[in-house]
Amino acid sequence: MNNDRLLLLAELARLGSMREVAEELGTTTSTVSQQLAVLAKEAGTALIEPDGRRVRLTPAGRRLAGHAVTILAAVEAARLDLDPSAEPAGTVRVAGFATAIRRSLLPIVAALPARHERLRVQIHEHEPAEALQLLAADEVDLALTYDYNLAPSGFPDTVEASPLWSARWSLGVPAGAGVDGDALAVFRAFRDASWLVNSRNTADEDVVRTVASMAGYTPRIAHRADSLELLQDLIVAGLGVGLLPADQPTAAGVALAPLRRPDVRLRAFAVTRRGRRAWPPLAVVLDLLTGPAPQRLVRNAPA
Template sequence: MDTRRLRFLLELSRLGSMRAVADVLRTSTSTVSQQISLLAQELGTDLVSPVGRGVRLTPAGTRLAEHAAAILAAVHRAQLDLDPTAAPAGTVRVAGFSTAIRRAVLPVVRELAETHPRVSLEIHQHEPAEALAKLSADQVDVAITYDYDLAPMPRQPEWATLHLWSTPWSLGVPEHTLDPRALATAAPLAAYRDSAWIGNSRNRADEDALRIVASVAGFPLQITHAADSLDLVEDLILAGMGVGLLPSDRPHRPGVALLPLRAPGVNLRTFLQLREGRDSWPALALVRDRIAAHTATINSAQQTPVLG
């Protein structure tokens, strides 16, 4: 199959008419029709069918068009891999959880717009398992994931993994339930053993970490609610519906108190992951390095004491 012909099919699926495709690709309508016909002959199946004066994609054409964008992007990246000295250019696809996108990716987008305008980012919000599935399927180039030191994510040899930062987490509880006497005990979590607990609706690692903490404290955990938004976790806590994990360094709303987790502590670890060897593509290497440099600056600033 001549992959160059996929561009004609992809644009037809987007634009709906061969005339529009011809205008975009700066060619003739007959050339568009010929290239799609040749592609159909190569595959041995009809890709378009006539409708009035125009055409529409057949089911087979629709399925192929869905794959075309990924195929053409992969071919483009492969061509760039053959020339690692080329100036960075192209679209790097990044999947990650919302906090990481805001903290590490969006600042890089703004920076690249000024320093490397030929490099752009395509951003997808996903929890770690979802992001890694897309990385495995070559639907993204970078996955920014997290796990907890108490519940580490299995490492796959095909991923190149870079640690970005770690964040201690606490148990968020309604402020009016926080008993100072409980904080002085060896197992302050035991005061919440009968509470409803809030897990993550899209990532099992949160629940695993909570169950380990509860087990060490000596009680079984009952996960009642599930949310994938920290704001919603706070809403549930404020409504008196339960308790749940919150990052210790995140400003929280009045009425929510953070109970430090010790012995064991809970630390969320953030990673940047990509396919081993793919950083030979200059655009991808640039994005990786800029994300790493940006997070290193933030980490250094947070560790520097404020004098005065």
């Protein structure tokens, strides 16, 4: 089977329409249709079927699309492995959330020129869903993402994810509103409060709804903010309560109520497309992110 045709099938499984596949790969819809018809002949079975004005994959098409991801990743890994001893050179494009960029990426970026003068890192600040979309479209090489232990995100088969670190989170409340007890007791104390959540990611809202449900109620989501600084300003203004990192200082007027039993922990990941990790520039960055060296650098990094 032709790898280019397998790519078309894999992209159709990801995007859902031939038009979007054509736009993504810079070709025409008719070309996509013709090439998938040839692939069906090579496979000896129908791969797509009409679905109104669109098409959808047949069961055989879905199975072959899954194989295509593995095949294309193996081909890419083999291509990148042809010269593993080559000096890493090129630009590694990284999309990630601000905390991971500050905590994990910036310390190693500062050290790269002395070790690999021909390697560059290009940084884009994005929330996890945005970063993963850029990774799927091959617009970045590495995504730094997060989820919570109480709201695991999971990853598609097209990517590989490595854990980086985790951090405990607490509930940000107005100063003086101290609450004792476990996480459920803390949440019950704010049953009637307005809740503040992220405007660009649903992970913390999922955590809030999960713990509130365990505490026996549905939280009232009132405001959404992308900035933790703005979220704290909203707390000081008496507009609600929301999740905040437990290991970072808070603004005057904000207190942290610990969340334990169940704990709430943010988990950071380094995510790449399958088959790309052998590319020398990316391998260098991943080794520094996940190995022992970055841990020493992280402790010296600004919070």
